[in-house]
Amino acid sequence: MKNSDAPAVEGYIHSVETFGAVDGPGLRYIVFVQGCPLRCIYCHNPDSWKMSDGKKTTSAEVVKDIEEYYAFIRHGGVTVSGGEPLMQPEFTADIFRRCKELGLHTALDTSGSAEYHTALKVLKYTDLVLLDIKAFDPELYTAVTGAAKDKGKLLLELCEKLAIKVWIRHVVLPGYTADKTHIESLAEYLSGFSCIEKTEPIAFHKMGEYKWKNSGKDYKLYDTAPPDEAVMDGIREIFRSKGLKL
Ligand code: SF4
Secondary structure, eight states, X not given: OOGGGSOOOEEEEEEEEEEESSSSSSSEEEEEXXXXXXXXXXXXXXXXXXXXXXXXEEHHHHHHHHHHTHHHHTTSEEEEESSOGGGSHHHHHHHHHHHHHTTOOEEEEEOOOSOHHHHHHHHTTOSEEEEEOOOSSHHHHHHHHSOSSOOHHHHHHHHHHHTOEXXXXXXXXXXTTTOHHHHHHHHHHHTTOTTEEEEEEXXXXXXXXXXXXXXXXXXXXXXXXOOOHHHHHHHHHHHHHTTOOO
16 A cells, blocks of 8 residues: 555644755655644744644645645655644644655654654654753753653654764743753764754744744743853853764
8 A cells, every 4th residue: 555545644833834945855845743842941933832723624625735846846856844743643643654655754843742652653654853852950940841851862862773863953942951060061962863854053043032022821931042152152162062963
């Protein structure tokens, strides 16, 4: 049975972007799925948290739309982002499976919030993982995400074992993850993985602030400014000094 003959899987999406250029190599179709188990204090998409707020669709419908853009993305690919794609593992896996059948490159943009066996279902059809490492220190991880256990590092270990390429993202948040000692520990840890192709320190920004304000959610960062360029340069230098590519 060809993959496309398999029954479609239902899922919830937040939105799509048809010409994405930053979430993976080349020009990409990005599917933002709905639902996230984390509650990051800097989240710029808090409207993606609740699964039931999303649009119900199927993997076949999503890939039918992707096919409309095939000529533009055939040298780039498809990225499933979120929310958290691993919260809908069957849906995400089936989108990727259908994309692979079309010969398209697949990238999973995730914080790794899933158990091994769940992640495996999706990784089977994944060419590249864009892994958002929230924090190196477990207490800091909880302060930033509200979650008790960091599963992102487990996903990184799994990618190393399966030889799946990884791009690391890390949001630099003053007062939390911008601390030099923390960044040094993180860089040291990451330097032990040969699956990591690239690292991207990302400066915290205020673009999602209005969504917190509009929803009445408790936002803790109204008085926190984005890190300045000197801080970001210092962080990039630490990453480079540990042999990590940017
Ligand atoms: S993992 Fe992403 S979508 Fe989920 S709360 Fe954090 S920043 Fe928001």
